Amino acid sequence: MVDTKGTLLWKKETSSQKPHLIILSKQVTTEYLKYLDEQNIFWIVTGDKHINLAKAMQILAEHFHVNRMGVVGGPTINTAFLEAKLLDEFAMLIGPGIDGRKEMPSVFEGRKDNPPLH
Known part of the structure; x- marks a missing residue:
């Protein structure tokens, strides 16, 4: 997951066999990081106003051994x-499907x- 400002919220995670990991920017509050810790959600903070995706992918590879992802x-x-x-x-x-709405x-x-x- 990617959340620049730290706004995503979850119920207590109990059913997932693999832990969640969220990528954040430095805009998030320490309270939000504490919330993620309480939910047992791993997090990476990189980038000031926007997430530095290249750095995040480097961290994922080095620390979480993620070499390929969708x-x-x-x-x-x-x-x-x-x-x-x-x-x-x-x-x-x-x-199959047709949707001509311009806001899609x-x-x-x-x-x-x-x-x-x-």
């Missing part, structure tokens, strides 16, 4: 990983640059 998110987090050059593979599942999220959105895709 990013399952909306357009904002997908684009953040793309712009940080942290995606080496992209797979998209398309299901896309897969990637709001890219700052427009580099050619390789």
